[in-house]
Amino acid sequence: MAKSDTQHFEVLIIGAGPIGLACGIEAQKAGKSYVIIDKGTLVNSLYNYPVFMTFFSTSERLEIGGVPFVSISPKPNRNEALEYYRRVTEKFQLNVRLFEEVLSCRKEDDIFQIDTSKGVYTANYVIIATGFYDVPNLMNIPGEDLPKVIHYYKDPHYYAFSKVLVVGANNSSVDVALETFRKGAEVTMVIRGNDMGPNVKYWVRPDIKNRIKEGSIKAYFESNLKEIKEQTVIISTPDGEVEIENDFVAAMTGYQPNFKLLEKLGVTLDENQTPIHHTETMETNLSGLYLAGVVCGGMDTHKWFIENSRIHAEQIMKDIVAKAS
Structure with a gap:
């Protein structure tokens, strides 16, 4: 009209x-x-x-x-x-x-x-x-506006053989971590609490916990993402700050x-x-x-x-x- x-x-x-x-x-x-x-x-x-x-x-x-x-x-x-x-x-x-x-x-x-x-x-x-x-809920940290940061995730193939950092511990975060890992990505998770979120799908929870336990997916618990740079990220952990190489940040923060x-x-x-x-x-x-x-x-x-x-x-x-x- x-x-x-x-x-x-x-x-x-x-x-x-x-x-x-x-x-x-x-x-x-x-x-x-x-x-x-x-x-x-x-x-x-x-x-x-x-x-x-x-x-x-x-x-x-x-x-x-x-x-x-x-x-x-x-x-x-x-x-x-x-x-x-x-x-x-x-x-x-x-x-x-x-x-x-x-x-x-x-x-x-x-x-x-x-x-x-x-x-x-x-x-x-x-x-x-x-x-x-x-x-999306923003983290309000330096570098969050860089092109490599996503708040919406569609297909794991795009991240094949890349270094992916996933922020969060609920269903969307777990899905991104597992799917990109299985497409060859090197996955690191940053989790604010000491465990996965309580609402994670029951059939997925054992999978992510086992991948973390065996070291296939690296997880920093009780930690926060402090800064995002062009080629690295800085993570605040209970043991101090850690800077790791990074290609993509999947901020699954809700x-x-x-x-x-x-x-x-x-x-x-x-x-x-x-x-x-x-x-x-x-x-x-x-x-x-x-x-x-x-x-x-x-x-x-x-x-x-x-x-x-x-x-x-x-x-x-x-x-x-x-x-x-």
Whole structure:
């Protein structure tokens, strides 16, 4: 549509991830006009997951809209998930607008006006389902802006026969360390605590611990990365500083919701950066503006997942239908 045109929908959903799609399905079932807008591709966060990633959850716990998710193994992989959510989108013929960024959202006389990179919309209700994968947690150390530093990891082949330093001890860090090691990389891990993270997948934990024990992967526990240089890194360890040769730094330090976008849209954040919302209706401090999915947890990104936040779509639509009646 032309930038000057304005389209009205009863419900506008920001984010075309699994939960945003689930909200679209519920809006469709309720007979509400709706649109789903995303600044990236369909299920953009899942697309940016590592190529060979396997979910912790079983396939049935990732289902939306009552559509069966059939996978070869009990725990599906990234490619199976991309195929599943694309087919769900096709089945329901969801009204999705991709590669369209929301720039602003304001409410006037009980109507929201949303400006995007491609057009202008008005809506009676807005649902924010943007997840938490857009903004990496930075280490704020010298050299973090060097080209050899990555916060998103896709394919281990790129790092074959290189010296790779992995920061972190959770699932993403462990996956990077094991996959690059098996492609011939010389892998070193820097871990702030004295063990792997408690949420590391149970079938992966013995693998990484054994690789460290046998010395195939070097690990510095109770340590921090202090500085990144062109050809080396400096690690602060209990025994003092260590400088080692390095080609790439995989800073798997976690991610956070786009708090600037939330505030721009009018959502109030508490002292812990958790968006204020009603836990039964998912409505925020601004009437008619709702949250769905991982974004509800603020910095606590381990609180909500696809499997336990699918219900948000139903909660939100129930409240919208009640308000409209």
